[in-house]
Amino acid sequence: MTITAEPAVQVQGDRVSLLRVLGPAHVWALGVGIVLVGEFTGWNFAADKGGALAALIVCWIVGLLYTSVAMIDSEVTSTVAAAGGQYAQAKHIVGPLMAFNVALFLVFAYTMLEVSDAILLGDTIVAKAGVEGLNHNSFIAATIVVLAWLNYRGVLMTLNVNFVITAIAYVSIVILFFSVSPWTQGAVLKLNELVTPGNALPYGWIGVIAAFQFGIWYYLGIEGTTQAAEEVRSPARSLPYGTMAGMITLLIAAAMTWYVCASLMPWEYLGITYYPLWDAGKLTGSALLENLLFIATLLAALASANGCINDAARAWFSLGRDRYLPTWFSAVHPKYRTPYRSILFLLPIALAFAFIADLNQAITFSILSGVLQYTFMSINIIMFRKKWPLGSIRRGYTHPFHPLPAIVLFCLCVVTFFAIFLGFGSQLIAMVAFYFLISLWFHFYRYKFVRRGAQFTMPWPKPQGY
């Protein structure tokens, strides 16, 4: 990947739009960057719900869910190449009300994930410092403001930075894995002592179901790659390539992370620590590994927050551009070519949540919005294939075994909703009620401002049956 300077002012006539400057490596950096923090914290709470083996089972099953997400998303996005990602897909394939809801899912999922990342980064620094009275608020503010500034200044530099810091965080997991002699049990790793038939599934199979809620963290956010659709040079090639490469990267990282952590910590501790990989680094007894994993935890949180700001701003920007929200939000910076007003609008909201919200609440809201979005995707692909069958429009990528991935995705989403209901039932109901009420507002008030014909922009033939 080459790192080049941001272009100077480029205004074509009296129009200004987002820049097409990204390649597959940037798409990978966006997707993996958002997700990788889940290996450094989050997935391990699955062990608290169902034991170490449950955390491994959900790693595989939720991996299947996200492989379906990546395949479905790659096919649709390689065709609907517009900022807003799943929002633009929903608008063209399902309809405006679904699109409005999907955009809100996206903004909530990414903003709450950004908030969680910033809180994690602040708490990690405070834990490392061990200074009495040191507050995490300054580190949270710096994380959110510096990354917003980076996003404000241009997408190319933003994702170049994400590529570098994500790669460092990823390599740290690989280094940790090979440093503990994974091929030898007993030297450093003690999997056969820590995970036994007696404690592998302490709560039985209901524990495995409950673990789904946090198993999502292994991969949450990989679908964020689609938000770059309007800024990649070749969407039909770069998006499927970057997304699928990202998914493979994450499957490997998740497996390595579980193996090392479950072999070093008892499930009772693994399920409650906020820093499983950093703790694993400490438990090796190597100061070098401990410091490497501390830095990697910070970098992973930074990369995730950076990608989340990018994605939330593009979803919000797209809503403004179609008049689903005031068009004021659809402004593009004439020099940096970024949705600068959307970035600035979401900045104080993220700061406010980061200062007042609890990490668990923020994570739960993010996961809930994410799962609502995945449920939509399973329905979306069925409608897409029905309205525009293979051969009717050009696809950059065609996913195999249709409709099996859509069915698998839908079923796993239902299981995940049940798992969330077990742990955070009231939040689930409150969130669904919120989306219902906001849908009423959109349908009865806001939609009259939308230019109905102008919002459908893809040069496709009429769908079958219309």
Place this chain on the structure above:
Amino acid sequence: MWVALSYACWGISIVLALWMLYDWFKIDTTYSEEMLTSSREGELEAVSEKHRI
């Protein structure tokens, strides 16, 4: 050191936030609203990729 770093974080946050507000004001007063909100979805796509089967 950590306390100094904490103060530095506040400082950097305030400086960058003010810079963004200044730039926002400058851009909004230099360019017309029509031009700033002139981006259209699918415009580049339609130009760059001909839709052929």
